[in-house]
């Protein structure tokens with residue numbers, strides 16, 4: 474085993490180990506709207522569900538505090554955002570939305586995506602995604618500093634939207650959902666080799 478002591482590593486190598494080993498990561502495709510009314514959409518794979526009551530997600534813009542990420546600026550301003558689930562067929566649009574565009578550019582337009590409005594909050598959602606969450610900001614926890622600090626955004630899901638063809642009550646058809654996961658660099662996986670493993674009593 475090769476051992477790496479974090480204190481002796483540069484941040485890029487630590488990032489490479491982390492993003493190559495914590496895989497596959499789910500992707501939170503985050504929709505926000507600036508106070509000036511510009512829609513924004515970007516993917517984050519430092520993303521997960523962390524509580525069920527209240528239902529809570531986190532995502533983390535990195536490169537903080539230096540990198541301007543419109544998503545983080547909008548969430549700080551408006552305290553709301555949507556999460557959109559990325560399927561295999563939406564992969565190219567998700568990728569297109571990840572480019573570094575100026576704040577006045579609407580990534581829904583760049584990626585050719587239609588908007589569906591959230592109802593309890595003021596944020597755009599990806600109309601073609603099979604599921605969207607309407608989220609209100611709970612808190613932002615800043616971790617570390619330049620060049621690779623993170624601002625971890627905690628959001629409470631106040632409404633779920635789910636394509637009814639995927640649902641049996643509130644059970645979601647895992648095969649039909651066809652989500653993708655993020656691996657190191659530009660690698661992705663498709664969750665289409667599912668198997669069951671019953672838990673011990």
Ligand SMILES: Cc1cc2nc3c(=O)[nH]c(=O)nc-3n(C[C@H](O)[C@H](O)[C@H](O)COP(=O)(O)O)c2cc1C
Nearest residue numbers: 515516517518519533534535542543544571572573
């Ligand atoms: C699959 C994928 C996952 C990403 N995950 C993150 C992430 O967790 N944190 C981050 O800061 N940037 C991440 N990025 C890069 C952002 O999407 C990119 O910086 C984007 O331009 C930010 O947009 P914004 O300025 O509109 O917020 C990811 C990109 C891709 C393609």
